[in-house]
Amino acid sequence: EADIYQTPRYLVIGTGKKITLECSQTMGHDKMYWYQQDPGMELHLIHYSYGVNSTEKGDLSSESTVSRIRTEHFPLTLESARPSHTSQYLCASSERGSSYEQYFGPGTRLTVT
């Protein structure tokens, strides 16, 4: 079982609020990722990190930002939530190397009213 955690699991918040979605892993993985997934749809990469102080945007444009100050922690922040941000957000991590699978957290289901 993967040791990757996300909080909160569910969040309902009003438009304009600032939110931070937490993601932590205890496996010492260098690589971490954030995906956005609408119900029943494919996952889209929005942010990734190769290590501490390394962050890049993914293929899907997102108004969110991320930081990687510690290896185990990769939080995602929305400065001003909007209804269009309603989605599931999945955090993942992996070891270096192309053959290693990504371990996923349980996800955060965000609803912006």
Added chain:
Amino acid sequence: AQKITQTQPGMFVQEKEAVTLDCTYDTSDQSYGLFWYKQPSSGEMIFLIYQGSYDEQNATEGRYSLNFQKARKSANLVISASQLGDSAMYFCAMREVFSGSARQLTFGSGTQLTVLP
């Protein structure tokens, strides 16, 4: 063009029977990896099986096997002896070693599998 194509939005299978979920991919890389994930209704993504492009034998993990046909660029997932707990969304994904940005996974649109009692 889609990098990963899953043409079956939904599939039904009788309990204890085998089922094949289709996946085709598009890449010009010689080196890549193919993954299958299961996503139950609870939302988490569970890794099932991996196939490297240079692996000569099809990958197997318990009841899961990957039917890898490199020339046809297909990587179908075979689930043997289906169980009710196999009902979930199944995603095929690819990581390209050289041309994929950040070497992240690219996912298909998924197949919703329902196992009937």
